[in-house]
Amino acid sequence: MTVRADNRFLDTPMRAVECRRCSARVEVRKSSWHQTSVQWDAAATAACHERPHAQPLPGPNGKFFESCSALQASIQEAALGGAVPVPDDGY
Amino acid sequence: MTAVQDTDEIRRIEAEAAPTRFARGWHCLGLIRDFADGKPHSILAFGQKLVVFRGEDGSINVLDAYCRHMGGDLSQGTVKGNEVACPFHDWRWGGDGKCKQIPYSRRVPLRARTAAWPTLQQDGMLFVWNDPEGNPPPADVTIPRIEGATSDEWTEWRWYSTVVNTNCREVIDNNVDMAHFFYVHGSFPTYFKNILEGHTATQVMKGLSREDVRPPAKEGQPKLLGNTSVATYHGPSFMIDDLTYHYENMDLQSVLINCHYPIDANSFVLQYGVIVKRSEHLPGDAAEQLAIGMGDYIRMGFEQDVQIWRNKTRIDNPLLCEEDGPVYQLRRWYEQFYVDVADVQPEMVERFEYELDTTRPIESWRKEVEANLARRAAAAADQPQPA
Numbered sequence: 001m002t003v004r005a006d007n008r009f010l011d012t013p014m015r016a017v018e019c020r021r022c023s024a025r026v027e028v029r030k031s032s033w034h035q036t037s038v039q040w041d042a043a044a045t046a047a048c049h050e051r052p053h054a055q056p057l058p059g060p061n062g063k064f065f066e067s068c069s070a071l072q073a074s075i076q077e078a079a080l081g082g083a084v085p086v087p088d089d090g091y
Numbered sequence: 092m093t094a095v096q097d098t099d100e101i102r103r104i105e106a107e108a109a110p111t112r113f114a115r116g117w118h119c120l121g122l123i124r125d126f127a128d129g130k131p132h133s134i135l136a137f138g139q140k141l142v143v144f145r146g147e148d149g150s151i152n153v154l155d156a157y158c159r160h161m162g163g164d165l166s167q168g169t170v171k172g173n174e175v176a177c178p179f180h181d182w183r184w185g186g187d188g189k190c191k192q193i194p195y196s197r198r199v200p201l202r203a204r205t206a207a208w209p210t211l212q213q214d215g216m217l218f219v220w221n222d223p224e225g226n227p228p229p230a231d232v233t234i235p236r237i238e239g240a241t242s243d244e245w246t247e248w249r250w251y252s253t254v255v256n257t258n259c260r261e262v263i264d265n266n267v268d269m270a271h272f273f274y275v276h277g278s279f280p281t282y283f284k285n286i287l288e289g290h291t292a293t294q295v296m297k298g299l300s301r302e303d304v305r306p307p308a309k310e311g312q313p314k315l316l317g318n319t320s321v322a323t324y325h326g327p328s329f330m331i332d333d334l335t336y337h338y339e340n341m342d343l344q345s346v347l348i349n350c351h352y353p354i355d356a357n358s359f360v361l362q363y364g365v366i367v368k369r370s371e372h373l374p375g376d377a378a379e380q381l382a383i384g385m386g387d388y389i390r391m392g393f394e395q396d397v398q399i400w401r402n403k404t405r406i407d408n409p410l411l412c413e414e415d416g417p418v419y420q421l422r423r424w425y426e427q428f429y430v431d432v433a434d435v436q437p438e439m440v441e442r443f444e445y446e447l448d449t450t451r452p453i454e455s456w457r458k459e460v461e462a463n464l465a466r467r468a469a470a471a472a473d474q475p476q477p478a
């Protein structure tokens with residue numbers, strides 16, 4: 001059962017983004033201003049400053065970490081600065 | 092052939108045969124209460140036949156159903172003490188897989204040992220650990236506790252079970268498939284994000300209630316506004332959905348289970364359950380009634396999925412648009428359960444986040460809902476008025 005490549009990621013590949021707070025390096029792709037894919041690796045996960053302090057949410061699935069706000073801000077900056085291209089079709 | 096893709100070329104659907112190996116992980120077999128009658132139960136799972144029985148000591152055991160003596164079916168036998176007795180020659184098998192006695196023989200022969208499956212009883216549910224490599228469950232591969240399942244402030248499980256004749260990857264794919272929630276299930280997602288990490292795959296979804304599919308609230312009934320759902324797969328087959336319905340005057344909390352175990356490569360048993368939190372807004376047995384109603388609603392939802400699965404084809408190369416979820420990344424995550432532990436690649440377990448842009452779907456779905464409502468109003472106006 002080999003898993004194939006996502007056709008979308010072949011057309012527009014991911015770009016490296018560094019977190020301004022912890023310097024974690026992740027791979028990012030945006031297909032619009034509101035769509036974001038983030039690929040972490042083990043080193044980035046270990047580097048994140050926010051994650052160890054995240055309060056678990058209530059409920060049985062509460063242990064998951066929804067997102068790092070510092071990284072989100074860094075991605076936003078990278079998008080605005082053009083380091084992560086955002087297709088400009090009105091979204 | 093040139094490297095440049097001819098845009099007029101027909102896209103071919105590709106699909107390998109479904110794997111004949113079964114996922115490593117905890118699989119829920121159902122509610123403990125349904126196995127606790129002191130009889131052996133026959134379960135077809137992982138391409139085999141299993142026997143599930145509760146001994147007098149209260150422990151629930153899962154063994155390979157076929158007796159190592161002459162191949163009798165232990166699930167047709169009887170429970171005697173803490174052992175299951177084979178209907179063929181009464182050999183007695185313990186929960187640890189060892190033959191404990193043969194009433195007509197002086198001695199149990201060497202190697203009288205059958206496969207015993209590690210079990211977990213938690214929150215009213217029975218789980219078995221499947222591992223093609225035969226290793227015990229690692230300490231960090233767990234199913235989280237569901238507080239409501241053992242609390243008087245919540246209802247009891249409403250539980251459903253059905254056989255689906257397709258490979259179980261179809262049910263996994265749903266976890267990232269936002270658009271099908273609108274088209275198949277009559278939901279209206281407005282926020283959708285997936286987070287894949289380790290052995291968990293989470294879907295965060297917020298949605299609105301659809302006036303064009305649900306009957307409008309009756310006079311005096313609170314109006315349903317929408318819902319917030321956090322649904323996580325803990326391993327390859329067990330999803331917990333922490334689901335809150337938002338009404339005008341209250342929030343209704345529920346927990347929904349969506350789980351399955353494979354029968355063979357092309358069929359699985361789909362099970363789902365629901366509990367609802369009691370509240371001052373739900374007097375008497377209103378919470379129970381709601382759980383029943385929700386259960387029926389979920390059953391309808393799965394029947395809608397089953398209808399699709401029954402007719403669709405397996406596809407390894409889905410062609411995705413930007414408003415689709417991370418199907419390939421989810422499958423990459425899912426692959427970790429089908430390879431030896433030593434072959435699990437970092438990218439199968441490394442964190443991947445995918446937040447969908449719902450701007451365009453919302454625009455389009457608003458229009459569709461409005462058109463449906465307008466059509467309904469026009470049809471109502473055409474009805475002859477009762478005399």
Ligand code: FES
Nearest residue numbers: 019022048049068
């Ligand atoms: S990745 Fe930088 S604080 Fe999380």
Ligand SMILES: [Fe+2]
Nearest residue numbers: 265271275396
């Ligand atoms: Fe579905």
